[in-house]
Amino acid sequence: MLLLFALAFYLVLRHHGDTAQKAAAGSRRGGFGPVTLTVATASKGSIGVYLDAIGTVTPVYTSSITAQAAGVVTAVHYHEGQLVHKGDSLIDIDPRTYQAQVVEAQGALDRDTNLLAQAKMDLARYQAAWARNAIPKQTLDDQEKLVLQDEGTVKNDEGTLQFNQVQLSYCHIVSPITGRVGLRLLDPGNVVTAGGTTVLVVITQVDPTTVIFTIPEDNLGQVQSQMRHGKSLLVDALDRNQQTKIASGKLMTIDNQIDTTTGTVKLRALFNNKTGALFANQFVNTKLLVNTIDGVTLIPTGAIQHNGQVSFVYAIENNTAKVKNVKPGVSDQGITAVQGIDPGTVVATSSFEKLQDGVKTVVSKEPIPANTTESNTP
DSSP, rough: OOOHHHHHHHHHHHHHHHHHHHHHHHHHHTTOOOOOEOEEEOOOEEEEEEEEEEEEEEEOOOEEOOOOSSEEEEEEEOOTTTOOOOOOOEEEOOOHHHHHHHHHHHHHHHHHHHHHHHHHHHHHHHHHHHHHSOOOOOHHHHHHHHHHHHHHHHHHHHHHHHHHHHHHTEEEEEEEEEEEEOOOOOTTOEEEEETOOEEEEEEEOSEEEEEEEEEGGGGGGHHHHHHHHTTTEEEEOOOOOSSEEEEEEOOOOOOEEEEEETTEEEEEEOOOOTTTOSSSSSSEEEEEEEEEEEEEEEEEEOOOOEEEEEEEEEEETTTTEEEEEEEEEETTEEEEESSSSSOOOOESSOOTOOOOTTTTTOOOOSSOOOOOOOOOOO
């Protein structure tokens, strides 16, 4: 009885295994159908050679204004963040002490000017008297020297007056540049001292502005070569993710020294910044266009596959994938210049995990979800 039961159990298991193998075989035979994919056509065009770097927005001018006159602040004329123009009023300091000094210096000048005029009148009389031998020569000589002394006194008074007028002008602080003011650093009623280090207001020029960035010293030669030929090199400023272009400018100058600690050299690019998109001390990514290569074959960078040191693409010919080795060159914004295929070649841009040489394909008009698995089977 037990023997019959074991035999029946064996036959059931064998029948189940045969069924599973047949199903698996059928599945494998059905899996070799056409591969659905998307494609792109290689084109002939131009591509830029860029140097990527990290830069800092650096205003052309930044003015940190300190007090040159001592006194009480009587008025603050600007608002925080206000755009001011050169010559606009910023801060007033109590001027009464300096006005009094100007009046005093003006009075001394008037007095000594009249003394000089009187001395010159006496000199004219003495000269006439000397001509008639009415006075001794010593009297005439003394008067001439007295006139010279009075002239020196007048010049000294004029200098004192001008100095006091300059001191008085320091009581009315105006903007030395056109730019944007920062946060307010003092209020009416505060006392400031002349020649102090306390900053009263900071003004930064907004438009135009510059970006300072560094490049390796090995790339300095190609930049200098372009500049020696009089070419204006374009520079793009991008955000942190290098996805959005903030502004475009031109290379302005190269620093005169290489930093020996980093092996890099600084460059400065000038940008129009009417919208204020570039903010002082902002970190940006820069792309310096040093050359443009013309007449090359261009394909999407994602179409290039790798197998060790070998790069290849799947060329689609008569709905069949064919492996073609390529030599990648310059890349920019998802486009790569390659050698090894001709313009007009249709290359696969998706479904690489299913592609092999000689596989039949079907071109999809709809985007196929990207698969991060890269093919390494040429």
